[in-house]
Amino acid sequence: MSEQEQSNESAAAPVEHAGLGGEKKVALAMFGLLLLIYVLMVADRFLISMLAVDIRGSLNLTVRDSITLATMFTLGLGISGVPAGHLIQKYSRKSVVLAGLILLSVSTLLFTQAVGFKSMFVFIVIQGVGMGCLATSLFSLSTSYFHKNRTAALGIVNLSFGLGSIFGHWIPGVLRDGYYESMGDSAWQAPMYIFGAVGIALVFAVFFFIKPWFSEVQAPKKVIQDSGGADSWNNFNTKLLILMSGLYGMVIYGYLGSYPSFLRTVVELSATQVGTVVLWFGIGGLTSYYGGKLGDKYTTKSVLFVSCLLLGGVTLFLYNENHSEFVYRLLATGVGVFGAAVVYTNLAGGHVKSLKRSMTGKGAGLFVTSVYGGAAIAGLCMGTLIENYGWAFAGQVQISGLCVVIAVLALFIRESEFSK
DSSP states (O other): OOHHHHHHHHHHHHHHTTTSHHHHHHHHHHHHHHHHHHHHHHHHTTHHHHTHHHHHHHHTOOHHHHHHHHHTHHHHHHHHHHHHHHHHHHSOHHHHHHHHHHHHHHHHHHGGGOOSHHHHHHHHHHHHHHHHHHHHHHHHHHHHHTGGGHHHHHHHHHHHHHHHHHHHHHHHHHHHHHHHHHHGGGTTHHHHHHHHHHHHHHHHHHHHHOOHHHHTOOOOOOOOOOOSSBSSSOSHHHHHHHHHHHHHHHHHHHHHHHHHHHHHHTSOOOHHHHHHHHHHHHHHHTTHHHHHHHHHHSOHHHHHHHHHHHHHHHHTTTTOTTOOHHHHHHHHHHIIIIIIIIIHHHHHHHHHHHBOGGGHHHHHHHHHHHHHHHHHHHHHHHHHHHHHHOHHHHIIIIIIIHHHHHHHHHTTOOGGGSOO
């Protein structure tokens, strides 16, 4: 008998009354702990981009190298997504969460031991694998335990992503500046030590406090009536959306991987000031619930077309060195609203709608794989453009230009073939 089967057997009885009284409060507390871990995970992924200037100086990297590293965790995410799903089926969600959290925390601590591009590259990819395990487990758990309120549960998870983005853009700079007097040029390592240590502490919290009756619960089986949508990914809409999602990954992670470095080196803001600017991307992303509502009210084609054009318009002004700090914050908010809240949400919805209702999991998986596939090369492409043609040109081509391309591609979506 597999560990997963044993966990399900031991969890069966408590699950029957888990939604009542004290058990429900305990379940919400455990869910809250996992959401806290998710916030940490999201914040952790921004350490490299927020401290890229310091890391570049310490390891003697080029601009292209540092921006490439800032997005390489997405390669680990892409690698681990499907295997993590299989591990959950064979073992347990709790085991996968623990494995992911250990990989994430240890790799973050190992950042401080990197001696060059290659070693840092390996540590960042391992970090991405840990993130993939954590994210896959959390999405699986939230939609299974809260099966009657799946949208609300996922909405809370997305809210946690926004909070993690805010903290991840703010805290690293504050910690780096706070430890600079005592650590000098090595102050960039302080956030790594702190995030890694907190992660290790949370490993013990998960081990002792997350119970199998909660983490291994299965949603009740029910018959799903399919109406519309394709029965495999080999259809026009899904292929089109894979392309659009890959380009979107290049846009949003080209921005996230390079913008902190632009603000530090060109605009000459301090690490703390950069954090207070870029965290507004996360604040904009907190509107994702309303981005999803737009997709429910209007067609996916129209929402993606308009929002991508608006995102392209906002990003045209990103890499101008003469703005005030307020304008940089406003622009970051715009990228968060149009890019993270509207485009991201509706690309995901499009993938799910392109397949039958009984295949929503595969649709979501294809979305994640395609977005992070594009994101994995976003830093390399952006860094190459910056080194050869400058910041403004790179932003106009890879970020604003690709937004227009995605908008045009959206016009070819066949809404009539979506599932109902």
